[in-house]
Amino acid sequence: MRRTLLAALLVAPFSLATAQPLRPQVDAWRKAHEREILDEAFAMLAIPNVASNQDDIAKNVVFLTNAFAQRGVALTPLRAPTGGSPALFGELRAPGATRTVVFYAHYDGQPVAGGSWDVEPFAPQLSRYRNSVAVEPVSLPARGDTVDPNVRIRARSASDDKGPIVAMLAALDAMKALRKQASVNIKFFLEGEEEAGSNHLGDILRTHKEKLTADAWLFFDGPVHVSGAPQLVLGVRGVMGAELTFYGPNRALHSGHYGNWAPNPAVSVATFIASIRDNDGRIRLPGFYDDVPAPSAADRALARAVSATDDSVRASLGLARTEADNAALGERIMQPALNIRGIRAGNVGGGASNAVPTSASVSIDFRLVPNQQPARIRSLLEQHLTQQGYTITRDPTVSARSTDRSRLVLVQYDSGYTAVRVASETPSVQAVKRLMTRSYGREPFTLPILGGSLPLFHFVEQLGATVITVPTVNADNSQHAPNENLRVGNLWDGIALMTELMTGLGKEWPASRM
Structure with missing residues (x-):
């Protein structure tokens, strides 16, 4: 009886009732360092990253390697024997951790040729928006000052997918400043040709399988709910x-x-x-x-x-009706x-x-x-x-x-790929959901499958991975299009959420140990 009770206590989830959100502390730190975070974001976004240009890809590799090294994380290029852009791999081990989680993002971006950009795609700037349209430029804040969270960063890859990488870096800074320890072993995997079809990804995963062993993969790609509410995604379409x-x-x-x-x-x-x-x-x-x-x-x-806001979305798009007699988008x-x-x-x-x-x-x-x-x-x-x-x-x-x-x-x-789905009752999914609720102050929408597509099948086929998609960027970000943008408030949300996940996942989702 005592043995059974002890085991139950060791695997019981860390209660939301007793756990205190980390966000107020992270937000206080971030408000004092917004200029530094934006400066690093602008420096990263100023580097062209079209996947077909290997010279520019190499410049991104150098920048990211230096940025993570400053946080004590050594990035190693992982290459496929068949060629292609490298993925960047790093690891942050946590003493006593019983789980390992991979944080995924991609550093390559879509082409910009032929697009009607209002600004240079790789000359990032802050802009104030109205009805999803930029109306005036905004200056960077002075050091120690804050910026309106509704202001947006306009640049290629601001939202897809360098913004989440900026959030990862800032989360590591916040943890150090607040003297918070990671509760899981964290691995970072930054892909370099997602926007070019991930043609060498399967070979990379197969070649470096031992390095990439983990209990779960968190994909920081894609947008939050169109209403601005947080969203947890269980899968993607092929x-x-x-x-x-x-x-x-x-x-x-x-x-x-x-x-x-x-x-x-x-x-x-x-x-x-x-x-x-x-x-x-x-x-x-x-x-x-x-x-x-x-x-x-x-x-x-x-x-x-998820479809509760369909009417307002139709109105914002100038559509009186949508297909299948106004069928629910979800x-x-x-x-x-x-x-x-x-x-x-x-x-x-x-x-x-x-x-x-x-x-x-x-x-x-x-x-x-x-x-x-x-x-x-x-x-x-x-x-x-x-x-x-x-x-x-x-x-x-x-x-x-x-x-x-x-x-x-x-x-x-094109090569094409299959859809991937993880069950909502999976313990890792439930742990992430609890931490998202803690960070955002509200429960996220749970989307059974994302409308867009990501090459998640590679991770399932090659690694047997559990893949959970955790979007952080605004829904109206114009990804893959001219004037791609990232709402600054979504970047702040991403920093707080990643800090919560890094420090809290091991408590919310402990491994069973006797």
Whole structure:
């Protein structure tokens, strides 16, 4: 009996009733050091980080290595034998810790070419916003002064995903200043090609598997709830993208002479789109939903809670209605989706000409839920094209030699990856949820699956990892778009939360020991 009671006491969670939030102390420290935090953030954001530019990636590696070294964390580049940008790995061991947790973020960013930025993408500045639009610049605070938390940092990767790295660094500073010890062994993993498809990530994880052993991975990527409330995410959808090119005559033809005679590839694209997706987003590929599980009652309840602000989101986007008769957003992102990313055929406006174009292209992406495999989606897509009478090619030069261009379609894919989901009752998930509640002063929304996609499957397949996504940045951050931004208040939230997680997880989620 005594043995059973002792074991129960050792594994019992640290009670929220007795635990005191660390946030007031962290906030007090941060208010005295806002200028220093912002200076470091600006220095990091000023370094271009497009994943395809290895010279710039190398500069980011140097900056991050120095920044973490100043906090006593030695970062080591982890490389794949097949090449690619390195991931950066560091470790902070805690005396007596029985758990090891990895903090993940990525330091590479999206391209900026061709975007209509109001400022230079890698010249960060503070701006005041109104209705998600920058209205005036704001000066950096003097040392010891504070800045309005609603002001935003505008720069590429401010929110996706250097902002969380800034929060990690500041959390380490706060712990040192407040003399707080980590309660778990902390490993840092900073990926260098997430925005380029993570093509070498699987090889990195496989090659360095022993270093990366952990009880859980915390992914600091993606936005909080659109209302500004905290959000805990249990999984992400998978993704599979494709580019299709349809062909017409081998030279442009006058539409008056040939317009209702020569096959028009723009019409082929439009007909193809209508054949695979209806106006309410249902995917028409035969057999597509055969491996899509029905959401559980618990998941539907979580989705409805997340969707409480749908009406205000519609209004902010200028939409009187949304698809499927104003279906709840939380429920929709638990289902697979097909997005039309872009269509190209001829010209419009002043560049339009009365001609039948020679080719037309469409770019699409599927968002996948657990159990769906990219390879099967590719097979279903090609079966559908074949049934429509098309000959599929992977060779873009074939069209020049084809004697029946109008029945030819060039299909090219990205690599794609599967969805990942962790159960809400998992002890690590519940521990993170309690600490988020303590830090934010309110319980976070729990989202069964994130609408966007992250390559989490690599961590599950290669490491058997438990992956929990903990977003910290504002929802209207324009990630992947011009004028990407990070609300300063969200950065402050991230610093407080990471400090709470680093110091509290070992108490909330102790390992069972006799």
